[in-house]
Amino acid sequence: ADLGKRYVAAMGGEDKALEVARKAFDDGDYRWSAEVTSRVVFANPNNTAARLLEADAFEQMGYQAEAATWRNAYLVGARELRQGVIKPPVNTQGPDVVRGMDNELLFDFIALRLNHEKTDGMKASIQMEFTDLKETWALELSNSVLNNTKGRVLKNPDVKLTLTRPAFLAMLLQGKKLPELVDAKMVTVEGDPKVLASVFANVETFDPYFNIVTP
Secondary structure, eight states: OHHHHHHHHHTTSHHHHHHHHHHHHHTTOHHHHHHHHHHHHHHOTTOHHHHHHHHHHHHHHHHHOSSHHHHHHHHHHHHHHHHOOOOOSSOOOSHHHHHTSOHHHHHHHHHHTBOTTTTTTOOEEEEEEETTTTEEEEEEEETTEEEEEETOOOSSOSEEEEEOHHHHHHHHHSOOOHHHHHHTTSEEEEEOHHHHHHHHTTBOOOOSOOOSSOO
8 A cells, every 4th residue: 555655656646647547458558557556546445446447457357368367366356346355145164165175185274274473483293193094194383384294104293193083173163172082082192282282273264355456
């Protein structure tokens, strides 16, 4: 937003910037038109003319894009400029989706949700043995990144868990506490269980519907 204001001021104000953007659009230079209008929108999100012109530019760029990923990005950006961020009426992030993930995808999903600011400087090594799946997983936290490796056996893990996948899902989806699962003989723990808690306590749920091309 601050950069947008400085760009707009350097171009002589919003009206002057829009003149440049409109000419670029009429000349078929949609990328430059979108660049200029983006600065105006970030300087003044309430400038309807800039929002609509940027949306038109994105739409044209989307029509011309050969790659579906770029086309989708441009068209989603155009819709956001015209209508705002739209949340779908159906939530596709329910527990059944998580249950449908294999362990690799599940661990990647957990790593994606890890708050890197809260784990800054932390180091942890976790061994997980899934008795029902006959799988061994090594989880290693360093530089605020949680890496997972299937089949790797850590020499001296901070904590080792022997459990079944349903027990793991009970922790993730049902809020079951580790001591409760240990008492129920669903999980066996070797080492310091606080290490596991320190990692998973920083896994957060975030809103996936956020602004992409507007401040």
